[in-house]
Amino acid sequence: MPLLEIRNLEVRYGKAVAIERVSLRVGLHEVVGVLGSNGAGKTTLLRAISGVLSSVGTVHFEERRIDGMPPHRIVAAGICHCPEGRHLFRELSAEKNLRLGAYLRKNCDEIECDLERVFGLFPTLRARRSQRAGTLSGGEQQMVAIGRALMGKPKLLMLDEPSAGLAPQLKSTIFRAIDDIRRDGTSVLLVEQDASSAQRIVDRIYLLEHGHVVREGASREFFDDREIRRFYLGI
Structure with a gap:
């Protein structure tokens, strides 16, 4: 069984749909990347998992349903969220x-x-x-x-754009640390726009576009596909 499993997750801001019918899983000792352009719904996804945003759908963590729980109980269950902007x-x-x-x-x-x-x-x-x-x-x-x-x-660490605004050398330091965190036994759900850096450490990828998962698979499948590299990953 996966550590985290999301099924048909939907988040709305008023009448606007931010993410729709998103399904995703993270296994033990895995680094899973969520890639996509600005506005694709990546940050909304993490905020919904951590209980900051209301959502429709199901979120199971260690086979226990956690959607609808307040954020502090989700942290206590073993999910910690490092948000974009550091705060x-x-x-x-x-x-x-x-x-x-x-x-x-x-x-x-x-x-x-x-x-x-x-x-x-x-x-x-x-x-x-x-x-x-x-x-x-x-x-x-x-x-x-x-x-x-x-x-x-945490048993699952969620990172939102950890390399944003950093110089290349510092990005390398951050991504090496993420890899070490996984090696120490913590699973990671990584939202990132820097696909080139992310590809070094992620095991699997979900590609979000306009709030939908348009493709998922092993990291190698993504980065060996010339069309995806060009049109979705910008590399």
Whole structure:
């Protein structure tokens, strides 16, 4: 059974349909990419899974139905969402932002262990741990945002455009970290516009267009298809 399974998910903004009859699954230890242009419905999809948006359809996580649950219960179930735009508490230190990701957890020893795990993924943050988040570079802020989500100890990590606005070297750092996160046993649902970078780490891909899944399959199938590369992925 898949870790996450979505069937016929639909989200509306008033009368406008943002996503319609979207079905998707994520397996254990998988990185699944959701690609598509701006306005395709990628962010809406993640927000619906995390309970921020109301939806029609079913969302099962570890065979348990979670659609309709409030966001904090979905986090407690094991899904953590790192949103587009980072949304850090700018006046708080990098470390305090990270620790806020563990607000539902009680075991202090495990929290400290996971903080060390984040510093291992992003060594720069160890040196910046006392620095106000608002004074960090864009790449460092993205590291804090991903690290904060990891501090929730997710079984499924959802990342929305983690490489947006970053220089190529920092993008490489972020994507290496995502691959390491998967190797450590956390499944990842990755929304990304940079198809070239995503192809290095994703196992399977769902292509969204105007709120619909227009194609799905193994990563290699997508990137070996010249027409998809040209018209959908822009590479």
